[in-house]
Amino acid sequence: MMIGKLKKMPCRQAGGGEGVGQYKKSFIFLNYGLFRQTLISGFLTLLVLLGFETRSLSQNANGIVIDKIVAKVDDYAVLMSDVEKAYLDLLSRGVVSGLEAKCDILESLITQKMLLAQAEIDSVIVIDAEVSLELENRMQYFINQFGGSEEELEAFYDKPLEQIQEEIRDQLKDQLIVTRMNRKITEDVNVTPSEIRRFYHRIPKDSLPYFSEEVTIGQIVKNPELSEKQKAEAKALLYDVKSRILNGEDFAALAIKYSQDPGSATNGGEYNHFIKRGEFVPEFEAVAFKLDVDELSDPVETEFGFHLIQLLERRGNEYRIRHILIIPKITQAEIELAKKELDSIRTLIVVDSIPFETLAKELSDEKLTGQNGGYFTDTSGSDRIPTEQIDPDIYFKLTSTLKVGEISEPLEYNMPNGKRAVRLIYYKSAYKPHQANLKDDWQKIKSAALNEKKAKAEQQWFENSKYNFFILVDQEYEKCNILGRN
Secondary structure, X not given: XXXXXXXXXXXXXXXXXXXXXXXXXXXXXXOOOOHHHHHHHHHHHHHHHHOOOOOOOEEXXXXXXXXXXXXXXXXXXXXXXXXXXXXXXXXXOOOOOOHHHHHHHHHHHHHHHHHHHHHHHHOOOOOHHHHHHHHHHHHHHHXXXXXXXXXXXXXXXXXXXXXXXXXXXXXXHHHHHHHHHHHHHHOOOOOOHXXXXXXXXXXXXXXXXXXXXXXXXXXXXXXXXXXXHHHHHHHHHHHHHHHHHHOOOOHHHHHHXXXXXOOOHHHOOEOOOOXXXXXXXXXXXXXXXXXXXXXXXXOEEEOOEEXXXXXXXXXXXEEEEEEEEEOOOOOHHHHHHHXXXXXXXXXXXXXXXXXXXXXXXXXXXXXXXXXXXOEOOOOOOOOOEEHHHOOHHHHHHHHHOOOOOOEOOOEEEEOOOOOEEEEXXXXXXXXXXXXXXXXXXXXXXXXXXXXXXXXXHHHHHHHHHHHHOOEEEEHHHHHHOOOOOO
């Protein structure tokens, strides 16, 4: 494969992280983080959103290059299309333009590849179960953007849902690894109250953002529990499938027919790579490691459902498997039981005056909000959420039946992964539109100051680590002087 004119650039220009243009200054506070940090942590998300596939260097019928590698970090490549997609997105939002913006984008993508390479060295992994869960949530988000219609999503991208999932799976896994590496680099970074105030007072008055109407809302969620009958039916189906396989039917054909795992079903239940110990949930992995090659397990229960597992190959602490996943469906009877439980919880709050926050932490099945006392938070950690960012179903409830201080009756809803659940909604408070200030927006300003400090830590990691990797940059981007010169 032609790689094009690539030039190794061993060091970065002095002060390159500072002189990035005035457009960064207004972007710092509005997005609660430095522009460059946003690029580093967000471009994989952007690539997943903007396009489900990328191509390596290739030419069309007329011999014109339509994509090429513009940078490499060890074995990781940055494509021209990656840079262009990100640049077009920034243009569409009116954030930046010009060569300097493209240079920042390329530097961020190179940093991202460095993080992936370092993750290999440090054995930082993301288990496939995490990727599958995030993929499921992401696909549900995509589907919701098309009015909840899988068919409209497929028509828009002119490809079946399974193909879309497969094309973004690896990108999504990289995104999760990069996020984990960023956390590792910045886990000890904190800001003091005086640093927060200094950060705020550095922002010109006319550059402070104006926040729209905000609300503080919380939830207590109960996931309906599967009945023993449903569990028994799922196991019975897998025992029947196991028997059919042992009697000569094709595992792959049955996986395509029955499996509900979006990450492997269309591939006959198989993962086409070796899985390292620790990548799957413990219940699954404990059984997989006990199997002999080609042996079929009995049904295995995990948080995702019930699995029939076949070991294909083992190599030390790595293994290759295929499986069939059955996810039992929740019935209305289980929904009603969850509603009754939430009715009792609501009574404890309204009649017995037990704090909502206490019960949310102890009893909510939705752990992300539960650990915050039930409250939704934004990216800064603030529990004051702009009304335009609220789930439409919750917003309808706030504007139609609930008043500030009230708690709803138990409400059915679909979680991001498509599963049904029941929740109470607490409308704690509402805030009028206002310009950012320390009294009302301390948490958001703190987050902005913290992100600035984290971005500096990431930049320092970049400076300290760049010599640990073999980095090549295309001569087309030589003017960026991303890695500097001897």
